[in-house]
Amino acid sequence: MTEPRPWREDAPESEAAKLVALAASVPAKAIDRASWDDVLARAARPRRDWRLVPAFALSVLAGVGLVLFFRPAPAVPPPAQSLAQAAPVLTPSPGARFTHASGEQVVLTDGRLAVAAAEGAAVHLTTPHVEIDARQARFLADVTAGGTVVSVEEGEVVVRTPSGERVVRAGESIAWPPAPDIPGALLRDEVEEAPSCVALSGPAKLECLAREGERDGLEAQAALYELGVLESKAGHRAAAERAFHASLARFPDGVLHPEVRLALLVEFVRARRFAEAKAVAADFERACVDDPRSADVASLRRALEALAP
């Protein structure tokens, strides 16, 4: 684990941190070497004044007597359920691999785990990428080959990454390692609409595009591409991938194949599926040698290689 930096370096804009740094910068007054003689003289003195022992024993006895005399009724032990509440509540999704040996230490190696640390309970969750400390918080940790995503639902958690620590509060999430930046040239905001479905919108448009995509020729290519883009914008990743894959399978050298490959690449990077993104980028470089965006794709692929070696 990386050692946290001094506060002043961690939060350079914080006035409190500046003040603490200023206080810490005061040098210590040099030690007077002659004062060592005082230490030796003090060490030579008897360690205890044993004359006080009888008085001490008497006071202890008196104290014990008083405590016994005024002892309150024995407290009712807390019910077993409340003790159980002190442990974190772990809810794994199917396929999640984790260990919870005892106490607050939890290790999650794969899959998704919902963690609830109630009042008085603490949890220290370790994943292959980050470490998470939480107290009185509810959060979700999702570990994949591409990294760890932590989403906090209640309270706040401390997430330690190799580059430092960060507090993630309710409603926020953090992904580590961070996805590489996608060069602007690879992103397309506007898509040319397939002419046969241009008058439609919503689910009717998607149905129309799927139908058109089953035909042949340029219109089918345009329809599959637009279908993939619309599904992606709607957050339907699986449907978007299906459309792009169908397009590449049927029209590997079609006029839109570079656009489809790039859309698939962006989709995989955003889904943090770095190994698949790397493969798509390499395919693009092979299939679109003369494309002006090849250099951007190559640079993105190199960034992905660091994340999915």
Next chain:
Amino acid sequence: MTTAIARAGALTASEVRGLYVAHGAELRQALARLAPDVDAEDLLQELFVVALRKADVLARADSRRAWLYGVAVKLAATRRRTARLRRFFGLEEASEVSAVDAPSRTAEQRDAQRLVARALASVPEARREVFVLFELQGLPGEEIAIALGIPLKTVWTRLFHARKDVAAALERLAAIEARTSGLKREEVRP
């Protein structure tokens, strides 16, 4: 005294003196920061009396500086509690404290120290100890973990909470200062 501590595997008095010369100044400053109402010079002497008496344990320590800091933290906590108790029962007046900082310190540094000390007074002891050792004394995490006998992760957790506590306390102090001085809140640090 020298013969008394010249046990097999133990440090000699001259070796302990070497530690006193090397680390005495920073330890005294740390003691003053951990227990501002107790005389740090007196505590430093007591710390090295312990070092002389436990010279064999000190000799085996992985980090002698961390060991000394560990004893310093315990001594400061004990003496602070005792002094408070004695004052409560009227047995002892607040004692004079020795100067522990270099005379070259500026007025700005002195004000910062005063504010930070006031803020630290409201921080729970366990967090305060980690904060003082890491932020003010500049000890690395591993040495703090050895000194306090706690896992490294606990050091970072306590540090995280201590920073929040100190920031909140400084904010409160600034608000109070603004109220009493008539200045606007933005004109008062932090």
